[in-house]
Amino acid sequence: MNADIVESPILADVFGELGYSTAFAITDLELAYFRDLISKQWIAHIEAMHPEHAARFREAGLERYHELSHLISHSDLWPKEQRVLAREAVAQLVQLDFIQRLRALFGIDFRISGVVFFSKSIPDYPEIYWRLVRPGVTTDVGSMHTDRWFHDILSDGEPLYGSDEITIKMWLSIFTEPGRNGLYIVPGSHLKNWRVKYTPGSDGFPRPSLDEPLADDEKYLVPVQPGQAILFNENLLHGGAVNAGSTTRVSVEITFVLKRSALPQ
Numbered sequence: 510m511n512a513d514i515v516e517s518p519i520l521a522d523v524f525g526e527l528g529y530s531t532a533f534a535i536t537d538l539e540l541a542y543f544r545d546l547i548s549k550q551w552i553a554h555i556e557a558m559h560p561e562h563a564a565r566f567r568e569a570g571l572e573r574y575h576e577l578s579h580l581i582s583h584s585d586l587w588p589k590e591q592r593v594l595a596r597e598a599v600a601q602l603v604q605l606d607f608i609q610r611l612r613a614l615f616g617i618d619f620r621i622s623g624v625v626f627f628s629k630s631i632p633d634y635p636e637i638y639w640r641l642v643r644p645g646v647t648t649d650v651g652s653m654h655t656d657r658w659f660h661d662i663l664s665d666g667e668p669l670y671g672s673d674e675i676t677i678k679m680w681l682s683i684f685t686e687p688g689r690n691g692l693y694i695v696p697g698s699h700l701k702n703w704r705v706k707y708t709p710g711s712d713g714f715p716r717p718s719l720d721e722p723l724a725d726d727e728k729y730l731v732p733v734q735p736g737q738a739i740l741f742n743e744n745l746l747h748g749g750a751v752n753a754g755s756t757t758r759v760s761v762e763i764t765f766v767l768k769r770s771a772l773p774q
């Protein structure tokens with residue numbers, strides 16, 4: 510598509526030279542809503558698995574989770590299955606006005622991509638999931654990748670998206686310290702073809718990642734305030750930054766699916 514004729518400044522950036530935009534944010538009230546739903550799911554799972562520690566975690570709260578995470582097995586507790594918001598929570602979130610504001614800013618309609626795990630996808634269940642990245646823990650972040658590489662292997666026999674569809678990822682800060690943690694992106698990288706390799710994760714499923722050297726100065730740690738979003742192209746290289754802050758980084762991911770034909774050709 511020709512980014513010059515896109516009227517939406519956000520879409521012009523996501524599909525233009527940059528490949529991403531930080532122009533969108535949710536309101537403080539909407540952020541409080543996200544925080545509340547995530548905190549509830551987080552503490553309910555801790556309560557179910559480790560009732561003996563739940564009171565301490567509840568008192569510390571999400572942002573100080575890392576101070577207590579040595580009490581539990583972090584990697585066993587938080588596979589993606591435990592971080593996907595429940596249907597009821599999603600149903601509440603999609604009623605919030607930020608979805609309408611995004612529609613207005615895009616100037617075209619979209620749907621939220623469905624829940625997908627390596628082992629299966631779940632129909633009629635829009636996917637909104639969160640992530641915890643503790644200060645200084647290198648294993649809490651993955652390597653540089655494009656989401657497209659995941660889409661291509663998360664096919665479950667059938668392609669995740671039709672050839673008439675295109676996706677935009679929203680990475681939303683719930684708790685971040687700008688400049689100290691968050692997401693690295695490589696501006697403009699969506700316009701190139703990068704070599705990819707596949708490494709099995711602890712669950713045995715392959716994880717795609719960049720198979721080329723990348724100079725440190727090619728990566729940009731996008732400074733985002735809580736409530737601020739990074740909207741980015743499915744072909745943009747990105748990856749989590751090791752948390753150099755003092756609080757647990759919490760972020761949310763949502764994939765929007767748009768009809769290619771709705772975009773200016």
Ligand SMILES: O=C(O)CCC(=O)C(=O)O
Pocket residue numbers: 640642650651656678679680691692747748749750760762
């Ligand atoms: O937040 C992270 O560490 C990685 C996020 C990511 O890969 C994404 O938003 O697609």
Ligand SMILES: [Fe+2]
Pocket residue numbers: 654655656747
């Ligand atoms: Fe990603």
